Amino acid sequence: MNLLGLVNYWAFIILMMIGLYILLSRGNLIKKMVGLSVFQTAVFIMYISMGKVQGGTAPILMNGDVAYSNPLPHVLILTAIVVGVATTAVGLSLIVRIHEAYGTIEEDEIQIEDFGT
Amino acid sequence: MEDKIIIRVGAKTLIPFIMVFALYVQFHGDYGPGGGFQAGVIFAAGFILYGLIFGVDMAKKVLPLSVAWLFGSAGVLIFAGVGVVTLLLGGDFLDYSVLAHDPEHGQHWGILLVELGVLTTVFGVMISIFYSFAGRRGLGT
Amino acid sequence: MLVLTALALLKLNNLFAVAMLAGIYSLLSAALFTVMDAVDVAFTEAAVGAGISTVLMLGCIALxxxxxxxxxxxxxxxxxxxxxxxxxxxxxxLDIPPYGDPDNPVHHHVADYYLEDSSHDIGIPNVVTSVLASYRGYDTMGETTVIFAAMVGVLLLLVQSPRRRGSYKDSSLKSSYHNSSDNHSMHSTSEDDSYPGDN
Incomplete structure (x- = not known):
């Protein structure tokens, strides 16, 4: 088994773990959104690295015998990035409304407002 | 930020180039990297720059929120409309080959129209999201 | 570099710095995408991730x-x-085939067809565009609808004037809330004009 070929995947796993940790451990809602986008980018990197062919080039057709990288992950991630920013915008607007209703964006303070504990 | 002359002049110089570059990205998307998504975002970025420098109220005079809203809806309509037209011309939904006499030209037309729809939607969506965030308290004024 | 930026994101508590670092993180990942031959994706990530979402974050932080x-x-x-x-x-x-091997199964599912046949099916050189707009047109239409839905969601959440929702139970919050809303009452009236049917 060639472990060196897998280092790339481990790098994205580390990024994903950091994103997940930010998401789970930080109480501030904006930091949660940032953690979510770190997580998201890690998944994008995984997809794109799967599409890479050694010695290949970008999938724009040229004359001659050239190896191209796989265009399918590129298409999927291209749309996923734009959808990602749309979901981020919805999340941030929810945060703005939460701030107007509760006066805070810290999770524990919101819980105190709700249940009084 | 309205009183900073360097920023004002710099932005005024940059904005036309940003918008022309967006159009280049849009129409050159067949031959190089680019396409409707990127072009829409860059076009919106030029506008957002205007809004940040001169204030959202000025930007709203140039392009009211309702117009941005209309753009966002019109793009989806163009996209789906191309699909309906191909249905009416006897093809499958979104099968562009029937749009012209030659299937290859039909594909060209289809891709051009669909990318236009994507550009319009992304532009309208980004602008209206920016307005609704910034208009909340007047960012940049 | 990416990992370091992500760790800094974890540590920082100043949200302004967090937003800026998130932009830098996006730009770095765009560079990584370019290295991995995904020029279209890198372009999008640089424009969207480093541009628009940073502006949106800053707009949210300002509020x-x-x-x-x-x-x-x-x-x-x-x-x-x-x-x-x-x-x-x-x-x-451990089961995944190694990075960059041309014999990986992922490269021989539909990608071969796209790369070989798109030049005479569609006739444009950028395979990503032809797959995006033609072979996977349904997919892209779905994505367009998703961002349209996101716009509708954001408008529903944010376009209403902030003044009308004053009926929260907690009185201490309510008072602080009213003080802050007075500052931008001028703004809310202008929004009311453009949206008469709202609310």
Missing amino acids: VGQTSKQPPKPAFLPLFVVFVTGGMLVYGT
Whole structure:
């Protein structure tokens, strides 16, 4: 088994773990959104690295015998990035409304407002 | 930020180039990297720059929120409309080959129209999201 | 570099710096995408991730304030969950074929067809565009609808004038809320004009 070929995947796993940790451990809602986008980018990197062919080039057709990288992950991630920013915008607007209703964006303070504990 | 002359002049110089570059990205998307998504975002970025420098109220005079809203809806309509037209011309939904006499030209037309729809939607969506965030308290004024 | 930026994102409590670093993180990942031959994706990531989402973050921070609280104690349960997840993923990668091998099964499903036949099916050189707009047109239409839906959601949440919602139970919050809403009452009237049917 060639472990060196897998280092790339481990790098994205580390990024994903950091994103997940930010998401789970930080109480501030904006930091949660940032953690979510770190997580998201890690998944994008995984997809794109799967599409890479050694010695290949970008999938724009040229004359001659050239190896191209796989265009399918590129298409999927291209749309996923734009959808990602749309979901981020919805999340941030929810945060703005939460701030107007509760006066805070810290999770524990919101819980105190709700249940009084 | 309205009183900073360097920023004002710099932005005024940059904005036309940003918008022309967006159009280049849009129409050159067949031959190089680019396409409707990127072009829409860059076009919106030029506008957002205007809004940040001169204030959202000025930007709203140039392009009211309702117009941005209309753009966002019109793009989806163009996209789906191309699909309906191909249905009416006897093809499958979104099968562009029937749009012209030659299937290859039909594909060209289809891709051009669909990318236009994507550009319009992304532009309208980004602008209206920016307005609704910034208009909340007047960012940049 | 990416990992360092992500760790800095974890540590920082100033939200302004967090937003800026998130932009830098996006730009770095765009560079990584370019290295991995995904020029279209890199372009999008640089324009969207580093441009628009940073502006949106800043707009949101301008509305909700800049500092985040330091978490009171290191959270061990999330750390445990994260390491279990990471360990499982690393175990899963042991079966994945190595990076960049042209014989990987992922390259021989439909990608061969796209690369070989799109030049005479569609006749434009950029395979990503032809797959995006033609072969996977349904997909792209779905995505367009999704961002349209996101626009509708954001408009529903944010376009209403902030003044009308004053009926929250908690009185202390209500008073502070009213003080802040007076500052931008001028703004809300202008929005009311453009949206007469709202609310």
